[in-house]
Amino acid sequence: MPLVQEIRQDFSIEDFLESEQQKDLLRFSTAGSVDDGKSTLIGRLLYDSRNVYEDQVRAVTRSTGASAKTSIDFAQLTDGLRAEREQGITIDVAYRFFATANRKFIIADTPGHEQYTRNMATGASTADLAIVLIDARKGILAQSRRHASIASLLGIRHIVAAINKMDLVDFSEEVFERHRAALAVLAAKLDIEEMLAIPISALDGDNVVTRSERTPWYDGPTLLEHLETVPTTAEESDAAFRFPVQRVIRPHQNFRGFAGQIAGGSVYVGDKVVVLPSGKTSRVESIVTFDGELGSASAPQSVTLMLEDEIDVSRGDLIAAAYSAPQPTTRLEASLVWLHADPLDGAKTYLLKHTSQTVKATVSLRHRTDIETLEDHAADSLGMNEIGVAVVETSRPVLVDPYRDNHATGSFILIDPATNATVGAGMVRARLEAEIEQRSTSAVIVLGSRQTLLQELEQRLLEQGYAVVNTRVTNRAVWESLLHAGVITLVACEDCESPSIAHLRRHEGLVFDSLDVHPQGEHGSAEEIEHELHRRNIFPTTTEGA
C-alpha cells in the first residue's frame, strides 16, 4: 500500500508551486462522538489523500494476530481527544488542515457530546459544507438530527450525509435508500437546499477517496470528489456590496482611506456607494492595496477604499452599494444560540458586536426551539446550548442584512458587559419596523444623578432650538405623554440606577440613556448626546428640510 505523499521522478518544484497557487479553500465542519466513526473518517480522508507523514502512520500501525497483517488505526491518526482528556483540557473545536491537488481544506472538528450545540455552531459558522455522520445500522439518531439542524440554522448550503459503516450492513442498497428517503424528509423540514447521501465505510475506505466496488448501485461522487468540486460560499454569493469600515487610514493630509474586509459582493472604481448610517453618497475613487491599486475587488478581500467626496466616515460605519443598502434599524428579529451557563436575561443590557460596531442591546425571547423535534415552545429565557428566536433592540442603529442574504452582515455576538464573556450568537432573520424611521422632535434622555451634565445639555439643546423639559418622574406613562407633546425630556433621578426601574431604561427609538451614547459604558458628554439625537433622526422643529 502506498504511503503518504509520493514524489514522482519528474517532480518539478515550479509545476508544484504553480498548482499550489491555483488552489482555493474550502472549510467544512464535522461533528460526532467517540463511537460514530468520525475520527476514523477524518483519518481515512487524510491518509487516502496522502496528507499524513509516514512517521505518524507508523506510530498508529500495529500487527494483528499471528497472520502478521498490519492494520492502521485511523481514528488514532487524528484523535486528539485522548491527549486532551489526559491533559484535562476542555474539548471543543479543533481545526485540521489538508490539501489535494485542487484544493486546501480546513476541517472544524467538534465532538458531539456535552456542549455540542455551542461547539457545532462555532465550527459551522465559518463552514462552506457540513458532514453529518449516519451509522448505517442505526439511521438518523438525535445527534445527526441536531447537527443537521445546526448546520441549517448556521446557513450551510451544502450538507453531506455520510452513511457510514456500510460494511456492517453488507453494502445493502435497500438500507441506503431507506436512510436517504428519511434524510430527504429531514432536509425538507429543515429547509436544507442540498443534502447529499454517500454510502461509505470509513474503516475500509469505500467511497471516501476511492470509489467502492462493493456499491455498484451507487453512481454519485465519493466524499472527496464532492469536497473537491462543491462551490465555496464566496463563489456562490450574489450579495450586494457591503464594506464595514474597520479603520480610517490617514497617514498624511492627502490620503484618507477606509480600511475593511469586503463582507459581500464586489466593488469597482467609480461605483456609487452610500455611507451608513449618515446616508451620504459618493463614488469609489480608488481601491488601494499594498500591492497596487485594483480596478475591482470582491468578498472576502481586505482592501482600503478612497471616496471621491469628503464625507465623515468612522469605524463601525458601513459603505454599501447605493442601489441596494440596508435600512438602519434598532429593532430586529434574530435566531439565537445561547453559549453561556448564565441564561439569557430579558431585563439585562448586553453588548452586541456586529461587524466592526459594538452597541448596547436588550433581548426579548419570542420562543425556544427544540433542536431535535424543531418545535417552538413559549419561553422567556434560553440556557446554554439552547436555540430560539428573539427580538433584539439596540441602543444605536445597526446596519444589518438578513443572515440568509449575507452571513457577514447578518451575524452578531452578544457579550455580557460585566464579565466580558461571549454569551450568545445571533443570526438576523428580519429588520423590524424601526420606530425612528420618521423624523421626530421628541425624546426621553435618562441622565441619572448628573446635574452638571443636565444643565449643560439643557443649555445646549435650547440653543439648538429643541423644546426641553426636565423631570424627576420615572413613570413610563408620564414619559410617553411627554413624547407625544414633542419635547425633549431630560430625566434626572437619584434612583435611576435602581433595578426597580430597569425596565424603564430600556433604550428604544426615542427613549435612551446617557450611558448608551458612550461605547465604553460611561456617561456621554452633552455633545455626544446631541450627536446621538441626530443619529436617531431627532431634530428641533425649527430645523429646515425633511
Added chain:
Amino acid sequence: MASAVAASSFASTRLSHLQMLEAESVHILREVASEFQKPVMLYSIGKDSSVMLRLAQKAFYPGPIPFPLLHVDTGYKFREMIEFRDNYTRELGVHLLVWRNEPALAQGANPVALGTQRCCGLLKTQALLDGLREHGFDAAFGGARRDEERSRAKERIFSFRDRAGQWDPKNQRPELWNIFNGRIHPGEGIRIFPLSNWTELDIWHYIHLENIPIVPLYFAKERKMLVRGDSLIPVEQSFVKGLPGEEQWVRSRLRSLGCSPCTGAIRSDADTVPKIIAELVSFRSSERANRIIDHDQDGSMEIKKREGYF
C-alpha cells in the same frame, strides 16, 4: 517584484487559498489595532514573524504599522538573526523594542547550566511576561499556527489571558464567524494569532510569492557544526563544547530558528525558497522524517502555554 497574489486577484471572484488567508489575517490585524489601547507584535525573527510583519504592512498601507514590535531576546540567538532583525526593522521603519531578562543573564543563565526547561522558563516565558507588563501592552500578536502541534489545533484566534498572563483552556471564549470579542478588564490581556489557519507550506509559499526577506540561516551553506550522531549542533556559544573530531564543516541549514545552543541544523542543499519547499514536500516520504524533522512539535507546549508562553 509585483505581488503575484494581488495580480491574480484582479476582477476575479474566485480567490486562491493564499488570498483568502491573507484577507483573513489582515482583517484580524486591523480589528486589534482598532479595538485595543496598546497592542504589540511579538517578533521572533523567524519565517512566521516575517510573514506576519508583511501582513501588517499590508493591513495599514499606506500608513505606518500602528504598533511596535517586541523581540524577546534570550541572549543566545544566532548572530545572523540579530543582524537581520536590526537591518530589516530599520529598513521598514518599524518601531522595535527588545526585552531581555537581564538579571537572569547576569547570573549566568544558560541551557547547559540550568537545563533547557528552566532556561526557557526564565529567558523566554518570564522575559515575555515582564516585557508585556512593563510596557503595559493589552494585546500581543503571535505567529503561532494551528497546524504546528495538537494543543494548538483548538486555539482561538483571540486567546484570553488572565492577569498573570496565563492561558486557561477551560475559560476561552467561543469564536463564531469573524467576530472577535476583545473586551478585557484592566490587567488582563489577549494574545492574537493572525496566522492560525496557515500551514507551514502556506508560509513558505507566501514567502516565495511575496519575496519576503528571511534570515540567511534558513538557506543551506557550509557551516561549522558539531556532528554528534545524526545531530548537527551549530558552533556559536563558547559553553557548547564538542568532543575531538566533532567539529566539521557541513552543508546545512536551520528549519526553525531558536537559540543557538538548542537549535539543531539539518544537512541540506536547499539554498533557495523553492528548494526549501521541495525539501519540505519530499520529507513526507523520507526515512529521515522520524528523527530529524520535528514539524515544530513540542511535547511540553501545553505546559509552557499555561504558564504564559505563546
